[in-house]
Amino acid sequence: MFAFLRRQSPQKLDQFHALLRDRSVRWYNACLRITRDSELAEDAVQDALLKAWAQRAEFRGEAELDTWIHRIALNAAIDLMRRRAPLLYDDVDADLQMAAASISPETQYANRALGQDIVIAMGKLTEMERQCFLLKHLEGWRLEEIAASLGGNTNNIKQALFRAVRKLRVDMNEWNELNERRGET
Amino acid sequence: MISDDDLLLYQYNDGLDAADRERIRNALAAQPELRVRMQRLMATLDQSKNLPETVVPERVRLRWQSSLEVAANASIKTQMQPRFRHLSWRYGVAAFGVAALTVSVALSVYFPRTVMPPPAPSFTNTIETNLAAHQQQASGYERRLRWHLLETEQQLDVIVEASREMRAELIEKVILENQRYASAADRANEPQLARVLRSFAPTLVTLNDERIAKSEFDGALAQLKFELKVVQARLSKVTTAAITNTAANVSHA
Numbered sequence: 001m002f003a004f005l006r007r008q009s010p011q012k013l014d015q016f017h018a019l020l021r022d023r024s025v026r027w028y029n030a031c032l033r034i035t036r037d038s039e040l041a042e043d044a045v046q047d048a049l050l051k052a053w054a055q056r057a058e059f060r061g062e063a064e065l066d067t068w069i070h071r072i073a074l075n076a077a078i079d080l081m082r083r084r085a086p087l088l089y090d091d092v093d094a095d096l097q098m099a100a101a102s103i104s105p106e107t108q109y110a111n112r113a114l115g116q117d118i119v120i121a122m123g124k125l126t127e128m129e130r131q132c133f134l135l136k137h138l139e140g141w142r143l144e145e146i147a148a149s150l151g152g153n154t155n156n157i158k159q160a161l162f163r164a165v166r167k168l169r170v171d172m173n174e175w176n177e178l179n180e181r182r183g184e185t
Numbered sequence: 186m187i188s189d190d191d192l193l194l195y196q197y198n199d200g201l202d203a204a205d206r207e208r209i210r211n212a213l214a215a216q217p218e219l220r221v222r223m224q225r226l227m228a229t230l231d232q233s234k235n236l237p238e239t240v241v242p243e244r245v246r247l248r249w250q251s252s253l254e255v256a257a258n259a260s261i262k263t264q265m266q267p268r269f270r271h272l273s274w275r276y277g278v279a280a281f282g283v284a285a286l287t288v289s290v291a292l293s294v295y296f297p298r299t300v301m302p303p304p305a306p307s308f309t310n311t312i313e314t315n316l317a318a319h320q321q322q323a324s325g326y327e328r329r330l331r332w333h334l335l336e337t338e339q340q341l342d343v344i345v346e347a348s349r350e351m352r353a354e355l356i357e358k359v360i361l362e363n364q365r366y367a368s369a370a371d372r373a374n375e376p377q378l379a380r381v382l383r384s385f386a387p388t389l390v391t392l393n394d395e396r397i398a399k400s401e402f403d404g405a406l407a408q409l410k411f412e413l414k415v416v417q418a419r420l421s422k423v424t425t426a427a428i429t430n431t432a433a434n435v436s437h438a
Contacts, residue, residue: 013257020249028241039380042245046252046383053256084376115237122236136197137230143200158200162190165230172232 012056015065020049023066030070031077033122033134040080048073074139078131078149121171129164132157187212192223193230248383251390255360327420330378333366334417341410349395356393360386381416385409 024045031041052059052069059065122130131150135141136157143154143161150157187209194200195209213220337359344352363382370379391397391405 016253025241029238032239046249049249049253050256053253083374115235118233118236137233165193169229172229
């Protein structure tokens with residue numbers, strides 16, 4: 001069956017599979033940060049892939065397709081979050097796996113500790129604050145785009161973003177100071 | 186006085202009007218300590234880019250690949266068929282079914298509002314009426330889902346004996362139907378059910394793979410049948426519990 005498929009549309013399907021192989025970690029992690037629920041993140045990426053496949057004729061290159069899937073997956077994640085009843089997230093991130101890195105054990109340890117602290121700091125934000133911050137700071141969305149996706153107006157989004165930043169600064173300043181001291185020595 | 190919020194928006198190049206941007210730009214040019222403040226702010230926030238990255242589980246990647254393969258296969262088949270082939274007897278039957286369903290839904294919505302209110306029911310009649318009402322309510326999405334699960338089960342029995350082409354056709358039909366029910370479950374705020382239905386897809390694709398060994402085929406088939414039974418049992422349990430609750434509520438009233 002799959003050989004038949006490849007005869008019919010080899011480029012597109014192969015292109016999707018290649019993207020899936022190379023970029024799905026990024027899509028999945030972006031969705032996971034938004035949802036903090038692995039199952040919702042899985043569903044969001046799947047929805048995005050199927051939507052992208054349905055509209056595959058509109059994409060001219062892999063970069064465009066990647067960007068589009070990434071964005072649709074995030075929107076799907078937000079949508080799935082909205083439809084789901086609120087959950088408590090106390091232990092959700094306990095099993096977050098760190099990617100293997102070819103760096104020194106000390107740096108690896110420090111990064112792991114930093115990563116865990118960020119996860120904890122993010123956990124202190126409300127859902128709205130966390131999503132606003134992630135979409136703005138990590139994903140680079142415009143305030144209008146965030147407002148359109150999360151609902152509300154840009155002023156609400158700004159306020160949620162400012163609250164998130166104030167909370168994160170309290171928790172992350174320590175690391176910043178540590179980095180600055182490292183930089184000086 | 187320029188706040189950190191302003192500095193943040195300036196850095197993002199978003200959410201400030203031209204006059205404010207100009208004011209902050211001039212202030213940054215004139216005040217080195219403001220530049221340091223902004224750098225510190227962004228450095229602190231950029232720590233968030235060190236969020237740990239989670240590895241995508243292999244089963245999840247396989248699930249995504251399977252759904253893509255299914256979608257690709259379905260779209261190719263659709264492209265290859267001449268338009269009028271959609272009007273085959275199967276589509277006719279399906280269209281008739283949809284029309285009949287639409288009419289019955291329309292009647293059930295319209296008539297309860299327009300008929301005269303019935304006389305006050307007796308106690309026993311109340312229980313029966315409430316049970317019937319619940320069953321009717323449950324009979325919408327749940328009944329169709331039960332039917333789909335039952336039909337899937339029967340088709341799984343058929344595919345064992347079916348030719349390769351027929352097997353592929355049946356499995357693809359089940360997968361597409363499954364996707365529709367999963368989307369409906371999403372809309373009905375039943376995310377767990379949606380996930381269970383979506384999780385059938387990789388097993389179904391495995392069953393459609395002509396390269397797998399018979400033992401693997403049998404194993405996948407048995408697994409799928411078991412999962413179908415579990416979902417059916419859960420559905421029955423939920424409905425029975427709801428009917429029991431309805432009866433209990435009525436008898437307490």
